[in-house]
Amino acid sequence: MAGTSLSENLVILEAETGAGKTEAALWRFAQLYESGAVDSLYFALPTRAAARQLQSRINKTLQTMFSDPPPEAVLAIPGQAVSGEAQGIRLPAFEVKWDDDTGIESRAKRWAAEHATRFLAAQIAVGTVDQAMMAGLQVKHAHLRGSALSRSLLVVDEVHASDAWMTEIQRSVLRDHLALGGHALLMSATLGAVARSAWRATPLPSLQEAEQTPYPAVWTKDDCFPVSSDDSAQKEVAISARKGWSGEDAAAEAISAARRGARVLVIRNTVDRARETLAACVNEAPNLVFELNDTPTLHHSRFAAEDRALLDARVEDVLGKGSIAQAVIVIGTQTLEQSLDIDADILITDLCPMDVLLQRIGRLHRHCRSRPDGFERASALVLCPEGDLGRLTSEPENGLGAYGQNATLSGVYLDVPGLAATLREIEAAPLWRIPQMNRRLVERATHPERLDEIAAQHGWEDYRRRETGKTIAEIMGAQNVILDRREAFPCSFPSDEVIRTRLGESGAIVTFPDDTIGPFGSPVTTLALPAHWSRELTGDEPPEIIAKAPLTFRVEAAGFVYDASGLTRLEED
Missing domain, CATH: 3.40.50.300 (P-loop containing nucleotide triphosphate hydrolases)
Structure with missing residues (x-):
């Protein structure tokens, strides 16, 4: 990665799991930051669990990358307020109290961590790919997100994991990000020729040609640089x-x-x-x-x-x-x-x-x-x-x-x-x-x-x-909700439909009373129901606690048990 020209706005890194792709991404960011090509980093991952794990890891790495005081890595997950190792507690009137309470200057630096619409304005943020995708959809704050992202190195990890709907939205975001002079790094252990050709806008090679393509490799828009195997x-x-x-x-x-x-x-x-x-x-x-x-x-x-x-x-x-x-x-x-x-x-x-x-x-x-x-x-x-x-x-x-x-x-x-x-x-x-x-x-x-x-x-x-x-339908559906920055600035966005970053229904979120204890002896506050278990539920319905051990509750007519094997639904009589 260190030998890849900084003038290359789009880089694709293919290497096996555990080969050090995250470290290569941070090296790329350090080079671009030092040269003044970028001011910030957004590290996009496929899941919240992956984001939580990597945020802590990157935050520790920042201690050695920057002189005092190093920036804090913001955890870009809606509903969370995490900056570095500090946790934010939400207060009325959209205020946030940080548990280390280090003063006004520190709170100002954590402004981007306090609300999902601001995540992309952080100097360093680690979150789901969905947050970057929101910059390319016809939704509120899309232009704020896209503008904030424009000076970042956008890293998309496990880029192969996205379906056709998500990929089409991500390609739109990437197109506009690069058009603004931004930089992007896509990473995968298992990126096939179909996906790679789409990202690079090149013809699909034959199966024989694809099998002979070097691996591991660093790709730019026009070139492939094989990585010497050990x-x-x-x-x-x-x-x-x-x-x-x-x-x-x-x-x-x-x-x-x-x-x-x-x-x-x-x-x-x-x-x-x-x-x-x-x-x-x-x-x-x-x-x-x-x-x-x-x-x-x-x-x-x-x-x-x-x-x-x-x-x-x-x-x-x-x-x-x-x-x-x-x-x-x-x-x-x-x-x-x-x-x-x-x-x-x-x-x-x-x-x-x-x-x-x-x-x-x-x-x-x-x-x-x-x-x-x-x-x-x-x-x-x-x-x-x-x-x-x-x-x-x-x-x-x-x-x-x-x-x-x-x-x-x-x-x-x-x-x-x-x-x-x-x-x-x-x-x-x-x-x-x-x-x-x-x-x-x-x-x-x-x-x-x-x-x-x-x-x-x-x-x-x-x-x-x-x-x-099905793939074609997903691509066409995504094109209907994408924010095309090549068109005139819209006066309004669709108000009669919910535009999502991922296909599929969303399950209701159950909010428990304050003293609710989970199966492992720790407090639990919310629990997401699978979509097929929450038909006709809005998430606003208060749960009725039937038993505490195991935690058994009812939401409207549906009963559930939450124990050490996870959430299960009670069979109806």
Whole structure:
């Protein structure tokens, strides 16, 4: 990164998970800042959990990058008021009291941290990519956000993780940001040729050409700079697939490995399967299961924000760098596959798209340390559905596939040809060398030539066309809500619709009474209900607390339990 010209406004960095992309981004910022090309930095991540984890890390790094007093990294998450290590407490009349109360000058520097509309005005801010996307939508304060962002280095991490809707909005923001003279850095471990060509506005290469493209690499608008590979840094992963992905199937494999002393990471595609796996592990080997405050638990999205922070910290205590060697089974969902600096000996995962699978594999052998006998080499076991994948084109299972009878496709991982391509690569090569094989693996599971070939072989052409139609519809839908700065300044924005940075419904937010205690013994204030559990709820309805242990409550006619396995819904009589 240090050798990339500062005159290049758009840079794309591709490197494997754990290769130091964050440090490279900070180096790029330091060079641009020192030259006067930028005044600020916005680090955009795909999730709030990732932003929380990285904000603390970057804030510590700033101590060595700047002379006294160093700037504070603002956490750009709505509802939060965090600057550096200081926490803000919201008061009436839009006032904020900071817990360190260091005086007027310090409070003035934290102005940008006190409200979501100001986040992009911070000198250093770490938050979700959604905050940057709001600068490119027809919503209030979009021009304030875009103007504030214009002097920043905009870093978008895990840029491959966005869907077609999000990507189209991000491309619009990036176009206007660069047109104003701004700088941007896009980063990914698994960026395929399709996405890279779109970002660089270049023709899509053939599958053969794409497979031969260098990796790791630094890209500019017109050039590609290969990064010399370090043979000693190659990670060998023994990978295999097996039929059967019930909770008992996953638990049996996890317990077997843990009883041989391994740190086991289990990532399921859905919360329900994660719960099944936890129950089976607790029933058979409770002493091996991951715990928080002596309570066996999971890691997924259906926890209160306060408990998610506790879970993130505990997972890093157990699997992070410098953690004590111990046999343990950590079970969760997609929340474990990125942002957390964790290191497992073996991965047990459900079948998923190749880019997601490589992210999950990035949690294996991340650091240099001694391994239990039999786990000197990283290993991954991929659990698959029974039978042919073709049935997923009409009936989803465990997060894969879609309801074929619906007018529009919906689901978690819809790309059945891509799943089939991923499974073929697993079966074809039982030993993966990372990052040497990254490029080939990604392209052979994402390139249109390959996916069209697989769809034709299985008779999935109609499903493939419907997938393509869904993508086109999302792009066109995003174009309808994008703020096009090339047009005349608008006098007003649409007032009769909600414009979101992400597709899908939003669940209601339940606000608990002040003395509410969560399953791990700490206070909890709010909890987000999944959208399909909060139909006809506004979030303004006060919850009726039915029991405190486990926390059981009712919102209107719907009843819920919040315990150590997360939020569940009570079955109606």
